[in-house]
Amino acid sequence: MMYKEAKEMNQQLLAWRRQIHQHPELGCRLPQTTALVKKALDDMGISWEEIGPCAIVGVIGKKEGKKILLRADMDALPMGEETGLPFASECDGVMHSCGHDCHTSMLLTAAALLKKHEEELQGQVILMFQPDEEGTDGTGARMMVENGLLDKYKPDVAVMAHMASDIVKTNQIMLKSGPCSASSDRFVVHLHGKGGHGARPHQSINPITCAIKIAEAFGDIGRYEVDVQEPTALSICTFHSGTASNIIPEDCEFTGTLRTFNDEARQFTLDRMQQVAQSIADAYRCQLTFDRPRGVPPLINDPEFSQQLHTWLQETIGQEGVDIPPMSHTKSMGSEDFSFISSRVPSCSFSVGSTSHQEQVYPLHHPKIIFDEDGLAAGAAAYAQAAYSYLTK
Structure with missing residues (x-):
């Protein structure tokens, strides 16, 4: 009919x-x-x-x-x-x-x-x-x-x-x-260091180095800390910093998305990302802003x-x-x-x-x-x- x-x-x-x-x-x-x-x-x-x-x-x-x-x-x-x-x-x-x-x-x-x-x-x-x-x-x-x-x-x-x-x-x-369909959560990681000349890195705090370590750690969270039977996609999709090849910048920012089918895994992963990012930022002497808008x-x-x-x-x-x-x-x-x-x-x-x-x-x-x-x-x-x-x- x-x-x-x-x-x-x-x-x-x-x-x-x-x-x-x-x-x-x-x-x-x-x-x-x-x-x-x-x-x-x-x-x-x-x-x-x-x-x-x-x-x-x-x-x-x-x-x-x-x-x-x-x-x-x-x-x-x-x-x-x-x-x-x-x-x-x-x-x-x-x-x-x-x-x-x-x-x-x-x-x-x-x-x-x-x-x-x-x-x-x-x-x-x-x-x-x-x-x-x-x-x-x-x-x-x-x-x-x-x-x-x-x-x-x-x-x-x-x-x-x-x-x-x-x-x-x-x-x-x-x-x-x-x-x-999976959940969707954006995250924005902003790191503030101390700028300087690329020839004297010891006089600066390089936020790019810190950001790279955090990005690597995020991949390990999805790989080793979430139940392997729970599909999780954690992707870094933008990375912005610097203006010249010989200047260490003061700031670095990267963004990405997290996708899961399980709310428990979703919240655990987001919480761990923030904890790990803060720990690495502290270790590398950078100031961290971790933004995770409602997804x-x-x-x-x-x-x-x-x-x-x-x-x-x-x-x-x-x-x-x-x-x-x-x-x-x-x-x-x-x-x-x-x-x-x-x-x-x-x-x-x-x-x-x-x-x-x-x-x-x-x-x-x-x-x-x-x-x-x-x-x-x-x-x-x-x-x-x-x-x-x-x-x-």
């Missing part, structure tokens, strides 16, 4: 998607995207409110009964587009290379389908249109949670979709169970809810022609700030296949990525069917 009806709405789905793709916006500044979403919801007769900058929540159904949250993110990435599509980005240096334009248009389509069947729903659908998923520290979902999303609407379960351009094939919906927790798909959703989709849209492969247990070291929802509400993230017909298939966040639009109706149907099945069975 839902797949057939989603395909009947395909022209509108693609119009929404291409309009958003052509006018990408960043972070929490999404005036054109949110205007499109608000108008679409108004046209459907769906009530909505804004609970933060460009953070929209719509509701369908009855307050009494169960509640399911469906989430779509809306922001783009700061990169130029190289796809050559007729509806390519008109905004220089901004592109929807992660598929959020697809997510938003699929959820709008699902909203239209669910509104059509509103009288059959024994509960409420909460539509979460989120800004700033691509923010460095996961500010969009966190902001909506801190602004009362879960406390006010009290969802019993939650679902999100994500495009998969190079892993899942067009017209496939892949569900995962258990650990899905994003790991995304864990609830096994029971995910399995139930997998069964429902197989029995419904799976019988209409959407391919629902066996449950996957693969993990990604990438992060996803939907984890601010999944850490409090039983949740499931599913992947929407959209492998393009290009000779070379590009991954997410690539300037040449093209999503196969033939897979969007399946994603919209999966959103709608998840809510319909949960609120009618």
